[in-house]
Amino acid sequence: MNAQTTSPDQAAAATMTAEQAAHFAEVFERLVSGVERVLLGKHHVIRMAFTALLSGGHLLLEDVPGTGKTSLARAIAQSVQGTSNRIQFTPDLLPGDITGVSIYDQRSGAFEFHRGPVFANIVLADEINRASPKTQAALLEVMEEEQITADGVTHPVAEPFMVIATQNPIEQAGTYRLPEAQLDRFIMKTSIGYPDHASTIRILEGAGRRAHAVVVPAVIAAATVVELAALARTVHVDPSINDYVSRLVDATRTSTEVRLGASVRGALALIRTAKTLAAANGRHYVIPDDVKQLAEAVLAHRLLLDPEAEFDGVTPSSIVARILIETPPPGDRQAA
Template structure:
């Protein structure tokens, strides 16, 4: 296979500005920041999952600020109602009519913090918004702003007072992104940055939302060789017949893997996808769509481990791939 060339383009220049700006707030997580940009370029939603205190909320806020997008934070609790998400009509006595008061979902970047603490009824209020980019309240359908990105967080170690996300809603997230603890050097730098005031308070936009429209077209123009298309379908098909899985990835998983591979290639300065792009994004776009059999869970099998195993074993005909 020929040597892969990295060259600067509009996507890489845009990403570099955003990453460097977000890193003023979130230190030592360049790769995770880039993955969020991949989701943004695919117009997809992200489930950020990790233990408390790893910067999930701050990462979402820093990304929105860096691009000059309107940002709102929705703290999910068991008493949160669907109308608290989508909005409600309130009677205006002066005008003598009902007026619709938009909910927090009418925004460019919505942070649904601790989404698994909301009841299933409230969680379902996000389904139409995430998939159709619209909400229907009292029989009236209203379009959401564009771009529209849902960044949801959940703590995998807390189960008391939580409502696990159903497979239908998990499938609507383009990817699931773990953050992990920072290394010691990054954590020391973080402490120094917080001596006086939080860096998020002085963070300024370094890009404009209008730039995204041209970048969307550039990402969708990234070439995916027919061999890699077959490879993507083969990876997803392997999850459907795996003996440790009760549920494999849906066609939405194939689409997610395809689109994110294109976005990652563009972010890396290429106008074509390579096998490593697919392998890298499979670990983020497929595991949360799988359901491991109970008996396999008892043996320590996880969806992430199974996807890694499939990626390692799935054959790839390299002919014709640059």
């Protein structure tokens, strides 16, 4: 890491400078460009994934099979010199299959903890809604606490640590819907979707190569991700931006079509991701457009709609889109 990036302790004590923002944006774009070699034509989704990572959060992807979710997780891990594991969620998956188990060692006469697949920098939880609520809760607890306690011993997970969970929106038979309280643990939700025509042609031209054979060159070390995340937290947020986010969140709670609006955690997530996106765009301060770009991905999955509204075809995304139109943003501000 070069001298333009401060340590986490130094970053916490100061506001990001314009020079640091320019450096952050340059590194961010290199990360995105590297992963784009694997996930063709998905620039926006990759930016969202790295925004989640550098905001210290987790990502929920609702997508049909075969859109590149595993490739995305593996490519992100490779680009930051990190480790990645994939967990295929099934109805018979147990919490210990994720977190690890303690096994008695006859030679030492003591129990030895064997770490599960959650001990990696990037963890892909594939089809998370197929596992039982107890198993889902085990993963979501690790996401929140970033540690596992077994036999009275605490085992921290890797740094950085990010879960990319997926669920299939088509097949609902034999699945367990994630409760709203657990959906709230994901900093944002998005989808990859199918590639456009030009990207599909490029994919077909490379059909002779297996997806896992493509190696994304490392851009930064895993430790540097932690430093960048700490630096992103120092982006300046004007009081008017905080007021804007608060009004947006309040509007989700007062809407007649919503039974449960966005939580305080959702408001905090919107500010955190807006800071990261501002830095990724080369700015050391947040503007209303940063909030607008992220509002749907951060807030929509936290809303629980009224059954009559759902029957009428109303979606959480349409609610957020309407609120953005009805809630006036603060005037453009100059750099601090």
